Amino acid sequence: MNTDRIYRLFPFLAWFPMSGKSVRADVMAGLSVAMILVPQGMAYATLAGLPVVYGLYASAIPAIVGSLWGSSRFLHTGPVAMLSLLSAASLAPFAVAGTEYFIQLSILLALMVGIMRLLLGVFRLGILMNFVSQPVIVGFTNAAALIIGLSLINTFFNVPKPDTGAFLTDFAGVIAQLGEAHWPTIAFGAGTLVTLIVMRRIMPRLPGVLVVVVLGTLLSALTGFENNERITHGQIQATDVRNLYQELAATRTEMGTTSEELSEANSALKEAEKAGEESPDLAVRVARLEIRESQLKRELSDLRITAHQVRLERTETADGQARFRAWHADAEGRPWRLSGFDEERIIVASGGQVVGTIPQGLPSLQLPVLDWEVIPALLPAAFVMALIGFMEATSIARALAAQRREKLNPNQELIGQGLANIVGSFFQSYSVSGSFSRSAVAARSGAQSGLFAVVSAIGVLITMLFLTPYLYHLPQAVLAAIVISAVFGLLDFRALARSWTINRADGLAGFLTFFVTLYMAPDLANGVIVGVILSSLLFLVGTVRPRSEIQGLRPDGSLAGAISNDLRPAGPHFTVLRFDASLVFMNVAHFEDAVMDAVARNPNARAVLVLGNSINRIDASGVDKVRALIGDLAAADCKLMFSGLKKPVREAMERAGLLDEIGRGNIFPNKRVALAELQQRALGTPDRVETANPALPGTRGDDNPS
Numbered sequence: 001m002n003t004d005r006i007y008r009l010f011p012f013l014a015w016f017p018m019s020g021k022s023v024r025a026d027v028m029a030g031l032s033v034a035m036i037l038v039p040q041g042m043a044y045a046t047l048a049g050l051p052v053v054y055g056l057y058a059s060a061i062p063a064i065v066g067s068l069w070g071s072s073r074f075l076h077t078g079p080v081a082m083l084s085l086l087s088a089a090s091l092a093p094f095a096v097a098g099t100e101y102f103i104q105l106s107i108l109l110a111l112m113v114g115i116m117r118l119l120l121g122v123f124r125l126g127i128l129m130n131f132v133s134q135p136v137i138v139g140f141t142n143a144a145a146l147i148i149g150l151s152l153i154n155t156f157f158n159v160p161k162p163d164t165g166a167f168l169t170d171f172a173g174v175i176a177q178l179g180e181a182h183w184p185t186i187a188f189g190a191g192t193l194v195t196l197i198v199m200r201r202i203m204p205r206l207p208g209v210l211v212v213v214v215l216g217t218l219l220s221a222l223t224g225f226e227n228n229e230r231i232t233h234g235q236i237q238a239t240d241v242r243n244l245y246q247e248l249a250a251t252r253t254e255m256g257t258t259s260e261e262l263s264e265a266n267s268a269l270k271e272a273e274k275a276g277e278e279s280p281d282l283a284v285r286v287a288r289l290e291i292r293e294s295q296l297k298r299e300l301s302d303l304r305i306t307a308h309q310v311r312l313e314r315t316e317t318a319d320g321q322a323r324f325r326a327w328h329a330d331a332e333g334r335p336w337r338l339s340g341f342d343e344e345r346i347i348v349a350s351g352g353q354v355v356g357t358i359p360q361g362l363p364s365l366q367l368p369v370l371d372w373e374v375i376p377a378l379l380p381a382a383f384v385m386a387l388i389g390f391m392e393a394t395s396i397a398r399a400l401a402a403q404r405r406e407k408l409n410p411n412q413e414l415i416g417q418g419l420a421n422i423v424g425s426f427f428q429s430y431s432v433s434g435s436f437s438r439s440a441v442a443a444r445s446g447a448q449s450g451l452f453a454v455v456s457a458i459g460v461l462i463t464m465l466f467l468t469p470y471l472y473h474l475p476q477a478v479l480a481a482i483v484i485s486a487v488f489g490l491l492d493f494r495a496l497a498r499s500w501t502i503n504r505a506d507g508l509a510g511f512l513t514f515f516v517t518l519y520m521a522p523d524l525a526n527g528v529i530v531g532v533i534l535s536s537l538l539f540l541v542g543t544v545r546p547r548s549e550i551q552g553l554r555p556d557g558s559l560a561g562a563i564s565n566d567l568r569p570a571g572p573h574f575t576v577l578r579f580d581a582s583l584v585f586m587n588v589a590h591f592e593d594a595v596m597d598a599v600a601r602n603p604n605a606r607a608v609l610v611l612g613n614s615i616n617r618i619d620a621s622g623v624d625k626v627r628a629l630i631g632d633l634a635a636a637d638c639k640l641m642f643s644g645l646k647k648p649v650r651e652a653m654e655r656a657g658l659l660d661e662i663g664r665g666n667i668f669p670n671k672r673v674a675l676a677e678l679q680q681r682a683l684g685t686p687d688r689v690e691t692a693n694p695a696l697p698g699t700r701g702d703d704n705p706s
Contacts, residue, residue: 008412011068011069011070011071011412011416012067012068012069012450015073015449015450015451018448018449018451022448022449023451025445025446025447025448026447026448026449026451026452026455027451027452027455028445028446029441029442029445029446029447029452029455030442030447030451030452030453030454030455030456030458030459031455031456031459032207032441032442032445033076033438033441033442033445033452033453033455033456034455034456034457034458034459034460034463035207035209035210035459036207036209036210036437036438036441037059037063037076037078037438037456037459037460038056038059038210038213038459038460038463039209039210039212039213039479039482040055040059040078040079040209040435040437040438040482040486041055041056041058041059041078041079041460042055042056042355042471042474042479043055043479043480043482043483044058044079044080044081044084044483045058045079045084045430046155046476046479046480046483047081047084047085047088047148047151047152047483048079048084048085048087048088048106048430048431049087049088049091049092049097049098049102049106050097050098050102050103050106050430051098051103051358052355052358052479053358053359053464053468054103054106054428054429054430055079056358056460056463056464056468057363057424057427057428057429057430058078058079058424058429058430058431058432059078059079059456059457059460060362060363060427060429060457060460060461060464061363061423061424061427061429061457062077062078062420062421062423062424062429062432063076063077063078063420063453063454063456063457063460064453064454064457065077065416065419065420065423065424066078066416066417066419066420066432066434066453067416067450067451067452067453067454068416068450068454069412069415069416069419069420070397070412070413070415070416070417070420070450071397071408071409071410071412071413071416072397072400072401072408072413072434072439072450073447073448073449073450074397074400074401074439074442074443074447075393075396075397075400075413075434075439076434076435076438076439076442076452076453076456077393077416077417077420077432077433077434077435077453078432078435078438079430079432079435080389080392080432080433080434080435081145081148081483081486081487082141082144082148082388082389082392082433083113083385083388083389083392083431083432083433084430084431085144085147085148085151085522085524086381086384086385086388086431086524086525087106087109087110087385087430087431088522089521089522089523089524089525090109090378090381090382090385090525091105091106091109091378092165092522094374094377094378095259096255096259104368104369104371105371105374105378106430106431107368107369107425107428107429107430108368108369108370108371108374108375108378108425109378109381109382109385109430109431110368110421110424110425110429110430110431110432111368111421111422111425112375112378112379112382113382113385113386113389113421113431114417114418114419114420114421114422114423114424114425115418115422116382116383116386116418117386117389117390117414117415117417117418117421118414118415118418118419118422119418120386120390120411120414120418121411121412121413121414121415121416121417121418122411122415124411125411125414132387132391132528132531132532132535133506133509133510133531133535134499134506135496135499135506135507135509135510135513135535136509136510136513136528136531136532136534136535137391138492138495138496138499138510139496139509139510139511139512139513139514139517139527139531140388140513140514140517140524140527140528140531141490141492142490142491142492142493142496142514143513143514143515143517143518143521143524143527144487144490144517144524145487145488145490145491146491146518147167147517147518147521147522147524148483148484148487149483149484149487149488150167150171151167151170151171151522152480152483152484153171153174153175154174154177155185155189155353155476155477155479155480156185156186156189156190156477156480156481157174157177157178157180157181157182157185157186158181158182158185158186158352158353158477159174159177159180159181159182159305159308160177160301160304160305160308161173161174162174162301162305163297163298163300163301164298164301165297165522166521167518167521167522168518168519168521173305177305177308177309180308180309182351182352184223184225184351184352185352185353185475185477186477188216188219188220188225188352188475188477188478188481189475189477189478189480189481190481191216192212192216192477192478192481192482192485193481193484193485195208195211195212195215196208196209196212196481196482196485197485199211205444207441209482212478212481212482213471213474213478213482216474216475216478217470217471217473217474217475217478220352220354220473220474220475221473224351225351225352225354225473225475226349226351226352226353226354226473227334227349227350227351228339228347228348228349228351229314229322229336229347229348229349230342230345230346230347231322231324231345231346231347231348232344232345232346233245233246233346235321235322235323235324236312236323236324236325236346237323237324237325238312238324238325238326241310241312241324241326244303244306244307244310245307245338245346247303248300248303248304248307248338249341249346251296251299251300251303252300252341254296255293255296255297255300258289258292258293258296259293261289262286262289262290262293263373265282265285265286265289266286266373267373268282269282269283269286270373307338308337308338310326310337310338311326311327311335311336311337312324312325312326312327312335312336312337312348313325313326313327313328313331313332313333313335313336314333314336314350324336324348333350334350334351335350336348336349336350337349337350339353352475352476352477353475353476353477354472354473354474354475354476355471355472355473355474355475355476355479356472357472358468358469358471358472359468360464360465360466360468360469361464361465362461362464362465363427363428363429363464364427364428365426365427366426366427366428367426368425368426380525381525384525384528384529385431385525387528388528389417389431389432389433389434390410390413390414390417390433392433392434392436393413393417393433393434394408394410394413394434396434396435396436396439397413397434397439400439400440400443413434417432417433417434420432437486438456496510496511496514505538505541505542506535506538508534508538509531509534509535509538510531512530512531512534513527513528513530513531513534514527516530516531517531540586543581543584543586543587544586544587544590545587545590546579546580546581546587546590547578547580547581548577548578548579548580548590548591548594549561549562549563549564549577549578550562550563550569550575550576550577550578550597550598550601551570551576551577551578551611552565552567552568552569552570553567553568553569553570554567559576559578559611559671561578569602570609570675571675571678571679572602572604573604573605573606573607573678573681574602574605574606574607574608574609574678574681575598575599575601575602575605575607575608575609576609576611576671576675577594577595577598577608577609577610577611578611578614579591579594579610579611579612579614579615580614581614581615582615582616582617582618582619582622583615583617583618583619583621583622583625583626583649584617584618584619584621584622585619585620585621585622588621588622588624588625589625591622591625592625592628592629595608595610595629595633595640596632599633599636599638605638606637606638606639607638607639607640607641607666607678607681608633608638608639608640608641609641609642609643609668609671609674609675609678610640610641610642610643611643611644611671612642612643612644612645612646612649613643613644613646613671615645615646615649616646616648616649617648617649617652618649618652618653623652623653623656623658626640626653626658626662627658627661630661630662639663639666640662640666641662641666641667641668641674641678642662642666642667642668643667643668643669643670643671643673643674644668644669644670644671645667650667
């Protein structure tokens with residue numbers, strides 16, 4: 001096995017040999033990243049609809065694998081905001097966020113994303129990203145950043161989020177509950193944002209994320225931010241409130257039962273279809289269960305919002321038993337609200353939401369649950385996530401590589417990211433990708449190799465083993481503020497405006513992607529798909545109808561567009577046509593129209609000169625069309641000529657015998673020679689002029705600014 005092949009299989013061998021200085025630099029960079037990675041991982045897990053511990057799982061093994069098999073020595077692999085939101089949105093139709101089944105599907109989705117990225121890398125299909133234009137990427141990124149940030153507003157206010165299935169409607173529902181907001185929670189969230197902004201400007205080298213986590217946790221613990229009690233229905237004295245809570249609990253139970261029945265009915269229906277059996281009764285049952293599940297989701301959402309609006313006053317009986325009655329104007333203390341359910345008990349709270357208990361210990365090695373009924377439905381989402389994650393990771397890695405004049409191998413990066421997701425899924429990780437913020441910290445901290453990522457992962461493992469109990473009092477609002485601070489830095493509306501200024505078609509694709517993504521959220525993948533389709537269609541339109549224009553003479557003798565610049569024709573007895581595209585099957589009809597239009601505009605023309613500098617290739621359809629035009633023009637006593645043809649085009653014409661049909665005397669090396677020859681022929685001199693007269697029009701070389 002040769003050396004190159006060994007390095008392709010084990011790219012981390014390029015780290016060696018290491019010096020003591022480089023190892024120390026990597027250790028320090030790894031510790032710096034770890035201080036950001038732990039709180040970021042927990043924050044992004046909540047965005048993915050998962051318990052915070054799964055953010056730690058996604059920050060450990062995937063970071064090591066992505067570093068070992070990636071091509072960038074600065075790219076840090078782990079949980080990121082974009083894929084976290086995409087993961088949650090992709091799984092929302094199949095399970096309730098935070099449930100055991102939802103967690104299983106998140107891990108399964110990571111496995112699918114990993115396999116797709118690995119296959120794309122192995123088969124060197126990174127070129128697929130060429131189908132996504134930069135304005136589409138910018139439009140999607142702006143919309144996704146807004147959606148990520150605004151989707152956490154309910155955590156900022158500590159109010160329930162409606163579950164209508166439409167992001168904009170849910171957001172409006174959260175804003176409508178501002179009057180029910182928990183102001184201490186808002187204070188924690190706003191304080192975190194302000195601290196992060198100030199530290200980024202004044203002390204950019206300090207790990208601001210770690211600082212706000214430590215401060216937030218200490219303040220929460222010292223002030224008793226969380227204040228929960230688990231009570232029975234009998235402890236609620238207000239009958240209407242007790243009935244409301246009981247209805248909510250019953251609806252939650254029915255929702256779970258209906259979802260299970262729907263899953264079983266779907267499985268039975270698919271088994272019957274595979275066996276070739278018709279099951280109309282089963283199909284009707286599935287349809288009814290789907291309708292009922294949708295109804296229950298709406299009812300549950302409305303009941304949660306209504307229950308949250310109910311404020312309770314806590315009192316105690318003589319024997320110290322807690323009782324809760326409806327809040328009134330003279331009530332003392334802080335109001336209590338419904339926080340959740342714990343089996344048969346009700347959880348009420350007068351404080352805010354905290355992270356709570358985080359399981360200690362390392363993630364165990366487990367085979368992801370392969371739900372073959374759901375896998376086909378998740379394939380489109382997995383493919384979009386694979387491409388978006390690759391786009392995000394490679395853009396970061398390219399920027400860092402360019403700063404240090406290093407070469408990046410995108411296909412190797414795909415392999416590294418694919419393996420990170422695959423191996424990570426066996427250690428209970430959800431979908432991961434390259435992180436801009438952590439990669440930038442590594443580069444700024446002086447990382448010399450991917451060893452820094454291994455060190456950062458060890459820091460996470462130590463946290464999981466020993467430090468999770470100290471994170472119990474970390475407010476959820478602090479985690480939400482960390483995510484909002486990170487994603488709002490991705491907003492760049494000026495780039496969208498520039499794309500519109502540069503090219504209206506590109507700008508249209510970018511803005512449409514932005515609005516479609518925003519409108520169709522949480523189905524973010526649809527925004528990318530619409531943007532890719534639109535930009536591809538616009539590209540095809542440009543290919544089918546490329547720019548072509550009859551050329552005229554400027555006062556200085558140079559050529560430019562006759563119509564667009566209001567110029568006189570290049571000559572009374574010939575027409576010069578500029579065609580800015582290759583001659584291929586998609587545009588030969590447009591080429592024919594352009595040539596015939598040029599003839600029609602100058603009835604006295606005895607020749608049509610096509611400037612071939614922009615014709616990069618010609619296919620069989622192009623050859624046939626040129627051959628047909630030669631005959632059509634000959635019937636009108638007119639000749640077809642070319643100048644400045646590139647070698648591959650001339651060779652293709654030679655192989656097709658087209659040069660002889662055109663006439664070798666009608667093929668010119670450049671437009672200067674061609675114009676001189678046509679002028680001489682117009683004067684009645686049949687001999688071909690090989691050297692242009694400087695006094696003749698068009699003798700400024702091949703520059704054509706039009």
